[in-house]
Structure formats: C-alpha cells, structure tokens
Amino acid sequence: MAGTYILLGVAFVFVNVLTFSPLHASCPYDNMTNTVDLSKAINPKPHLTKADLNDCPSKATSLILSHNSIQSLSSDVFDGFWALTSITIAHNLIETLPTGLLKNMRSLTHFDVSDNALEALKDSLFFQLSGVPLTNLVAVNFSHNNISDIGFNVFHKDMSSILNVDLSFNRLPSLEPWPYIPQTDQSDSEDVIWNFQNNSISSFTNNMNWTYDLVEQYEFEIQLQNNSITAFNTSIVDVYYPRFNGDYLTQFLTYKMNISQNPIFCDCQLHVFVKALHQSLMFYMNVEENRVRCAGPPHLKGIDFFHDMELDEFVCNITTDCPSRCFCQERPNSWELFVDCRNQGLTSLPLTLPHAKYGNISLHLDNNNIEHLTKTTYSHYIRNLTISNNKLKSIDSGIIMSMNNSKFLNLDNNQINYIAKELQLLAFSNVGLSGNPLLCGCNMTWMADWINLSPDAKDSGITCDNDGESKLISAVTEDELFCSYDKLIIILSVTIGVIIGFVSVVVITAKRCPYETKVLLYKLFNIHPRDKYKVDQEPTKEYDAYISYYQGDKGESVQVRQWMKRVLLKKLEEKSKRKYTVFCYERDYDAGEFKSDEILKNMMKSRRILLILSPEFLNDDWCMFEADQAEFEHNSSGNVHGRVIYILWNKQMRIQLENEPWKSRLRDKRVMCPDDRLFWSKMRYELPVKTMRRMNRNATMPFSNGLTKKDAEENMKNYKVSVKKNRPNNDVTHMIDTDDIDSIISISIK
Secondary structure, eight states: OHHHHHHHHHHHHHHHHHHHOOSSSSOOEETTTTEEEOTTOSSOOSEEOGGGGTTSOTTOSEEEOOSSOOOEEOTTTTTTOSSOOEEEOOSSOOOOOOTTTTTTOTTOOEEEOOSSOOOEEOTTTTBOTTSOBOTTOOEEEOOSSOOOEEOTTSSOTTOTTOOEEEOOSSOOOEEOSGGGSSOOOTTSSOOEEEEOOSSOOOEEOOTTOOOOOOOSSOOEEEEOOSSOOOOOSTHHHHTTSTTOOSOHHHHHHHTOEEOOSSOOBOSGGGHHHHHHHHTSGGGGSSTGGGOOBOOBSGGGTTOBTTTSSOGGGOOEEEOTTOOTTOEEEEEGGGTEEEEEOTTSOOSSOOSOOOOOTTSOEEEEOOSSOOOEEOOOTTGGGEEEEEOOSSOOOEEOHHHHHHOTTOOEEEOOSSOOOOOOGGGGGSOGGGEEOTTOOOBOOGGGTHHHHHHHTSTTGGGTOOEEEETTEEEEGGGOOTTTTTOOOOHHHHHHHHHHHHHHHHHHHHHHHHHHOHHHHHHHHHHHHOOOOSOOOGGGGOTTOOEEEEEEOOOSOSTTHHHHHHHIIIIIHHIIIIISTTOOOEEEHHHHOOTTSOHHHHHHHHHHTEEEEEEEEOTTGGGOHHHHHHHHHHHHHHHHSSSOTTSEEEEESSTTHHHHTSSTTHHHHTTTSEEEOTTSTTHHHHHHHHSOOOOHHHHTSGGGSSOOTTOOHHHHHHHHHHHHHHHHHHOTTTOGGGGSOGGGHHHHHHHHHO
C-alpha cells in the first residue's frame, strides 16, 4: 500500500515538472549581444506565458522564440523585459496576437511574426499602455501568414521611424492607404518599403477616407507584384483624390506602386496612362526596369503595354446597349465609339447605341436594306456615318441638322432622288453621293455652288437627270431649269429677320445677365462700359493686383499654391498682352520687414486685391488679417467698387461662406470661381484697364512735371535699375527702348 502512494507521488511530481517546466532548462543568454535565443526549445509550449520566461534576464534587448509550435501568447508574456528592441516569434502556429502584447515595448524597433497562422492585425497592436504608438519601430514582418484584414489604425501617423513593412504571402483582397499614413522624415533619402507581394489584391479601396496629401520627396515604395490586379485605370487615382482631372500618370507615379507581374487586361482604360508616358521623357528612361506586360486579351499577352503597344490598340469592346449582330468598340485614341453594323440585313437605323464617352460616334451601316435616314437620339454624336449600298430613298433634314458633329457622310449607291439643302453644312469633299439617281430640279441648284467650292469639284462627276438627259450638277443653273425667284426679297427678308432676332436676343440677355453682357462686350469688342475707377488713376499705386492665399501645407493648399503660381500668375504676368504687375507676398516681400507692415504697405499700393478662398484660408490668422485689411481698403476709398475680388477655390466653398461674417463680406463684391465658364474674361474685365499708351504716361513714370530733362533722365535710369532688380519679369520698362528715353522725357516734362 505504501509503495502505491510513493508511485502516485512520483507521478504527480513528474506531471508538474512537465506542465510548469520552462522552455529550456536554463535560459540561453548571450552577454555579448544581450540576446535570449529560445528557438527550437527543449520543451515547446502550445501557450506561452510570462512564467515560461521568468528565468531570462530582464535586461535582454533581443528575444528569439522561433520554431516552437507556439499557438497562442498571453498578453503579459513580454512584461518581464524592459529593454527589448527586437522580438522574433517566426515559424510558429500563432493565429492571433492578444491586445496589449506590446504595451510596454517602448524601445522596440524590430518585430517578426512571419510564418505563422495570423488572420488579422488589430488596431491596438502597436500602441503602448499610455495609448501612444510605438514610435521607434523600424521594421515589422508579417509575411507568410493568412492575413486578410488589417485595422485602419494599425499603422499610426506617428510611427515616423518605420522603414520596412513586410506583408507578403498573405490573403489581402484589396489595398487600403496604410503605407501613406505614417508621417516619416522627408529630409532623409530613405524610402519606406511596403511589401504586399503575393497576396490576392485586386482593387484599391479607401474605406479609411484618406485624401491625397503627398508632397515631395515621395517617401514610399509599394511592392504589389504577383497579386490579382487586372484593371489599371483612373480609379486608382480617383479613389484617393476625388475629382482629379489632371495628368493621371504623373499622379499615379507619386504613389510609387509597382504593379508589374499582375494579370492586367490591356484595354481602353490604359490609354490615358500610356499616352501620357509616350509624351514624356520617362518613356526613354529605365525601360527594362519598368516593363509591365499584358495578361490579356490573348493576342496581346506578354506585350509590354507601356513601351511596345501603339496607342490605337487600347480599345474596349462594348456589349451593353450594343445592337444585336453589331460590333461596338470604345476607341480613346481616336476619341470615338466605333459601331460596325455592316452586312446585317438592317431595315432602319439602330434605336439605341452605347453611351459615347468621348462625344463622337463612327457608325457603319453599309450593305443593308435601310430605306429612310431619320433623326435618332444619338444623331448629334455622329462624326462618321457610312450607309452606302442600301435602299435609301429619302434623307430627313432633321438628322442632317442634328449631326452638327459630323465630319464624313457616305451615301454612295442608294436610290436618292433629292438631297436636302442642309447637307451643305458639310464639305462636299467629305460627302459620298455617287451612284444615286438624282433628279435635276430647282431644289437642287444650290448643289452647283456647293460642289464648285470644293477643291475636288473637277473630279466629282456627280450628275442628275433632266428630262432624260444626264447633266453634271456642278454645271446646272437656275435659268436652265426656269427657276424664277425674287432673290432680293428673300435675302432682305431673311436678313431683316436675323437682325431682329439678334437684337432681341441681345436685349433679353442684357436684361437678364447685365454683368455677363458687359464681360462679353469687353471680351469680343474691347468695350469697357463701366466707369473708370478712381483708384486706377492714382499714380501712387505700384501694383495692379495684390494676391492673398493660404501659404501652408494643409489640405488642398498645395494645389491652391501650384494653381496660383503656375496658372494665375503666368496668365497675369506672362501670357496676358497687358502684362499686369502683381504683388505676391511669398515671392515679393522685403526681407527684414515685419510681415504685417509688408501686407499693409503693399496692399495700399495695389489697385486690386485678390483673395483666393480655400478651406484653410478661413482658419488661418494671417489670411484673416489680410481679409480684414482688404475690407478696410475697400471701405476707405470712394468709387472703388470691384477693388476687392474674391476667388473661390472650388464651388463647394459657397456653402462655407453662407454664414456670417463672410456672408456680409461677400455682399456686393465680385465673387468668382476658376470653374466658372467666363472666369478669365471676368478677371480681365475686373482688373485695371491697361494699354501700352497708358503705361507710358507720366502718371506711371518715376518723374513728373517741373523736372528738367537732365533730372528726369537721371530718375529714369534709377527707376529702371530698381525695377529690374525687384521685378525683372513683368515691368513695363522692359518694353521701352533705351534710344527712346529722350522722347519719353520730353513728353513727361511737357
């Protein structure tokens, strides 16, 4: 009996030894590298806890737990270590990482959980106990797992040290903008490498609602090789930058995505990118390194679509709304929808066609049985229409009038007797009429002039039948056909009707849109019907315009600043015939002066004040200071309506400006938007009326009445030196020849 109890006691001790024994009989610690290496431990644990690592020195900086068949971890397993910079738990069976696992790892720089069974990464993974992210992380490795879901806050903007994130060989179905969230140091030359190779990524999503805010230098390299991306289109850009309408290729390149070795289908969606590449120097740079090949359609498989395909090969076959037995194809290189319905036994034009994305349709209906050509819902999109070898007997004038986009019309070999005179809207050389039994008549005499105006008239050979006699239409006259019309009465009636109609339209338009009418008069006839503003005649005004805008790097400010510099300033200072002088604080301020003094001084020197209103402008103290001063300048002078001009960055700004104080500020002011149809015409209308003659009057010269010629000449030289030094690109003195100084001075003294 006693022996039995002894055996049971020994068994109990043995079981407890197996259950609570550490991974290793003694913790293997390398004093030279401060590394605890428990890979391939003697006693592997399915569930690893803090107690299993109690024998290991807490000062260790590196912990290796690879190849231990670990299935799960307790959330406090690493709490006994305070100096860890590297944790490696690769090649295990871990399915999830518990919340709070790294809560005390503030010094952690490398975290390797590759070759496990992870299915998701939770939002709190890289956060300390205090809620602050692990800002020292440099590299994380989650490759060779089963990850299909990543929380939106896993990679925080404050993880500024991150340089390498490996998520290759997982099951991610789409790409969210995780790589662009960490705000890394842009002053270094290192790219942050995000490896998403060998996943199942087929689309680019933005459930995080991230918006494009990349600025040079671009700090990311996104590796997407060997995924499931089949479409390469503008939505890749639009999903992160809605309503973008610029250079899609350049924009896509800023994302620095490598999408090679994907099953990309080469169709019309690629055209916008390839065309932009062909027009740039990038087409000749690093060709072999940047080859992206087609996976389909079959006849293009394996071809590098960036470098080895012609632009007209990028097409899309359309089946939606395409008539049965017809072939429809979108051809972006020729800006048309191509529809081929030849030899299909049609008796009328198709009722509907696919949407013409580019506003042009090339419709081919040859060799059918169509008898009547009538107006359709899509006829105004038709650019080319071939309907030869049919049974056409009549052509509705309505379809010809609606085909205002038409360039070519082929009516050869039909049964047409008479042609509607509206056909002369097209050039004769672009219309095919041969092989039709035309009859000579008074309603056909217009064709003689129409044909004779064509350079190919001698070779036309178009004839009509006149009482059994065949005649060249180009030689048929009204007298020969006994056509007696009182042409003068007809012409006068039409002319008077047109004049009355035109005057009526002008009067109605002027009453309904008086301001736009004035702008159009100025644009078309250089007539400026408004009174001259007194401020435009003041000789103390040095600038035509003062421009205020938000100069920071928030939100859309980068695009605002680029538009202002590359478009607005170029329009005013370089491309405009009048060469306006513009003050831009960021470019023209005097170093050493207080900013507020510079703003006040130069605003007072300006005839107009332009404020570019963006969302950031409304929340910036300096911008509001400029807006307040502009309001003061507007109210402090008489007869200066139009001196302050508000430019809305986009139409959405109108909603933000409906409340006070902006509602009152904008009342009775000139408010315009670059998206407006007449924006540049309105801008030229509102800016000072300038001519070369006015620019040379003494009111704008650095001397005035009462000076001697010698004094004036000396002032002129000093003035030119000063202007060349400060504003070499837009001052009018560059248009004055040195030999003309004497004549200018004499005019000024007089």
